[in-house]
Amino acid sequence: MSTAIVVGAGIGGVTAAVALQRRGWQVTVLERAPELGEVGAGISVWPSAVAVLEELGVKGVEKAAALSKPAGMRKPTGRWVVEAADLGVELPVMIHRAQLHDLITDQFGPGITVRTGYTVTKLTQDETGVTINDDLRAELVVAADGIRSVIRRALYPEYEGPKYSGYTAYRGIADVPIDDGGGETWGRGQRLGFARLIDGRIYWYATANQPAGQGGDHATVCKGFGDWHDPIPAILAGTPPEAVLQNDIYDLAVPLVPFVQGRVVLLGDAAHAMTPNLGRGACSAIEDAGALARHLAEPGSLGTALAAYDRDRRPATTKLVKRSRGVGRAGQVENRVVIAIRDGLFAFGGKLVSLRRRK
Structure with a gap:
């Protein structure tokens, strides 16, 4: 039986x-924390990632109920810039990170x-394997x-690594x-978005x-967005102050390093940490896992399978890193003239897409 360490x-x-277990691999999972689990708040799971989870037998990540009210992009006053319905976009399933983690580990x-x-x-x-800490192979x-992967730094010590986004x-x-x-509201150098989770609570x-x-807390948010x-x-007001999480946003420098070195x-x-502006970070990790298992199941050597994984995932995720960074820059603009132009372009784009869809 083939063996892997995650x-x-x-x-x-x-x-x-x-994913590896379902392909017949014997897997050891190493976690630095004293117990398994996820912290954080909500997470968006897009259809491509839902499909991977369904293939793995993960139950409970189903389509969210249809929205009773419009979703999209607004100004701080509440004025709509563009509605999601005009763009014809498919909305993701929203779920708590801990709940999703539990649903996946239920398949262990x-x-x-x-x-x-x-x-x-x-x-x-x-040539035959990998040794971790001289005691696992x-x-x-x-x-x-x-x-801040320890293993990536060991493989590519010259790589620049994480870069601060500025927000x-x-x-x-x-x-x-x-x-x-729900949706997002864009102001001057500030944004706030919210959506309903599967369990009915509101993630923001x-x-x-x-x-x-610099830091910040619940009071900081209320002052800036109240x-x-x-x-x-x-x-x-309905959020427990002690439950508010604050994190500076980083992503990885491009070009990304190769996703494979040896075994x-x-x-x-x-491999491809990105800003959260597209809501695709965790989804991309899920898709990575599905792609890795799929390529490992194809005929050929381990090296051939891993090379195929790199060809598959590195270009796709590089595009997402760049796109997410670009959206973040547009969303965090502070110049009023540029904001007016930005919002006008979004509104015009929404109307144009809506007209094309009707035709």
Whole structure:
């Protein structure tokens, strides 16, 4: 039986473990934290990632109910810039990160062994396998250890790595009874978006331009966004202050490094960490896992399969990193003239797409 070690038990790592298990691999999952689990708030799961999860037998990530109210992009006053319906976009399923993580790990079977509280400090490889910390060995190592990946740094010590975007993000979940389709509201160097989770609660996120390391909390968000259109004040008021998360936003420098070196594979944020502006980060990690397992099941050598994985995933995720970065730059603009031009272009684009769809 083929053996693999997955380093990191976030969304991408556990999905990779399940995908490899279903292909007949014996998998050891290494997690630095003392126990498995996910922190954070909501996460968007787009149809392509839902399809991968369904193939892996993951249940519970179904299509969200139809929205009773419009969703799209607004100004802080509440005036619509463009509605999602005009663009004909398919909305993702919104789910709590911890809930999604649990749904995936529910598929862990006898083919998966988990070791928590384990820190990877050393990696060596040869023609027959990879050794971790001189005590674990497997034919393949999947590095799913995040944007500050220890394994990526070991493989590519000269790579620039994470770059600060210039803005920070706040996230929270409110249990409030509102009837609103959600979407995003763009202001001057600030954005706030919200959506209904599968369980009915409201997930929200906000961004603000500021130096790295400055920090912020629930009071900071209320001060910056509390006078924006309804139902934003109610959502913020309905969020427990201690549950608000704040993280400076980084992504990886492009060009991205190769996702494969020998028998070691980079996956998820370790390979292509992107800003959250497209809501595709975790979805891309899920898709990585599906692609890796698919290529490993094809005829040919391990090297051939891993090379195919790199050809498949690196160009696709490079485009997403660049697109997400571009959306973030547009969304965080502070110049009023540029904002007016930006919003006008979005509104015009929405009308144009809507006309084409009607034809």
